[in-house]
Amino acid sequence: MIFTIFKKELIDTLRDKRTMRTMLLIPLLVFPITLTLFVNVSSSFEKKASEEKLKIGVWGDLGAKYWNQLEEMPDGLGKKELQNFEDSAALKRAIEQGEIQLGLIVPKNEAELAQTKKTISLTWLFDASEVGRQERAESYMNYISDKAESARLEELGVDAEKLHPLVPVFQNCASDKKMIGQLAGGILPYIFIAFGFIGCMYPAIDLFTGEKERGTIETLLTTPVSRWQILVGKMMVVVTSGMLAASCALLGLFVSIEFLDIVDNKEILDIVHGILTPSFIIAMFSLLFPLVVFFAGAMIPIAVYAKSFKEAQSIITPLNFVMVLPAMIGFFPGIELNAMTAAIPVVNIVLSTKELISGTLSVGYYCISLGIMLLLATLSVIVSYRQFGNEARILN
């Protein structure tokens, strides 16, 4: 009987365009579209910035020392066109008005400072609101600076190695898998939680509040099916929808990584492939399933209580923030899974999934996290059952 209800509700849900959009279409397309847009837009900006021929205004370079160095600089550091300025105010104004893109101010006493082997401050003017300007100035400066340093050391007759007795060498002992898990591992449970919640939302409202609003619940309750069977049948659809939405979002992310050239580093791609093993996927879904049941169990009493679709939506939408906010904990480095965090719902799932990706998840903490979520899911089902059995609530 539960399966009969599940089958009917699933067909009904799959024919609802609004639910289909939130359950399948948006989760499936959100990452391919946004990531493609993001990567294309940002790379085109970067390309444009690096290929752009910049006009550089120079003031105070009396002996044309820096002018010459800039001119002889290879185009690989960025194409340029030099322009001499008579005063610094005009140079600044030209940058503000966009006539030139970079300005170099050479101090008046540059020759004296060079002669006395003092530090010379070269001031670069730029408009920080334009992408890549500071980076271009830094690359020019590094070139000039390296040349000046070599020349001065030669004048002093000092070997460069003698000036640097110690050179630090930092070696990372963490595996790449662990690094990815800790740095980017938070995104996976966040996606699942956010889309799992949204995926549950519309079916929960439609199958409970919607039935009340349309008057079909009364007919259903007159059939010889017990209320718990009706509840379980409907709840299974809500959970399926949540799992589908979350899975579609992950699938969309995977497709983006795999086929849209978003990650161009082969090593990282190999690590991602190494992480996405069947056992990882099973373990991740085992953690996320009770979470989605908990979402469904939290939404159903509200959907049963609400008298209209709008009312249900207005209560459940803020709940989204309460549920999804803890999921952001995964983005912060340093917060680890321990006996305490394993007992905090949602947070435990996020941290466990992160550790799962890193390959450092301890069985004990996994069991605590899973146990807590199963307990919470069971409680939410009991609350849903009570609310669904409340005759004052179930009929409008």
Place this chain on the structure above:
Amino acid sequence: MIKVSHLRKEFELSRQQKKELNTTADKALAVDDLSFECQPGKVFSLLGPNGAGKTTTLRMLSTILSPTSGSIEIAGVDAVKYPQEARSKIGFLTGSTGLYARLTPLEIIDYFAALYQVPTKEREERKKYLFDLLNMNDFLQKRIGKLSTGMKQKVSICRTMIHNPEVVIFDEPTSGLDVITAENIIKLIRDCKDQGKTVIFSSHIMSEVDLLCDELAIVHKGQLKYNGPMSDFRQNMEASNLTEEFIRIVQR
């Protein structure tokens, strides 16, 4: 057969409801000590003004609501103790019954046949009989949302009768329907009576009651004001017509 004895239903009032009803009472009495019997092959009418307790009574008979006290027997089954068993013997139809707009009539009928656990062979026979009877074959595959009110009403009737129930409960079945569509319901009630089923229907329209019913119960503010054969009601009325007599009894 339906046997109702000393039926009572109280509703707990929420803070909001207390405010709306302008009362400090914690409970509202919807049905107060109602007793009556409906015989097979007869149409029993529950007549009363809006808010009289008709829908609450019928919802208790169909076990959607459980009574505060009293007993209900549906086709020999104690409906308070064994609600699920009682429900298998009931067909329930209301004027406001919505249908699943995204399903087709065929899917809805199959769904309810499955919920009532109608055996496959019997299900197919019942479907053929009802589809032919109600002239539904032309729109069986169309989505409910695209059907006219009359077509939807036929689907509701078919859904109510798919398991061939012994007892049929109609809660203001013609409410909101035009005369032509309401005629389908009137015909259904007559057919049920001819087939020896126990029929109970609620209404606040005296002319409809006059047309159909054999036994009459008038309820007002949850209490039974009249219970007896329709013929006796007609014979003994003090007012000049049935509607005035109904108003006289209610205001007594």
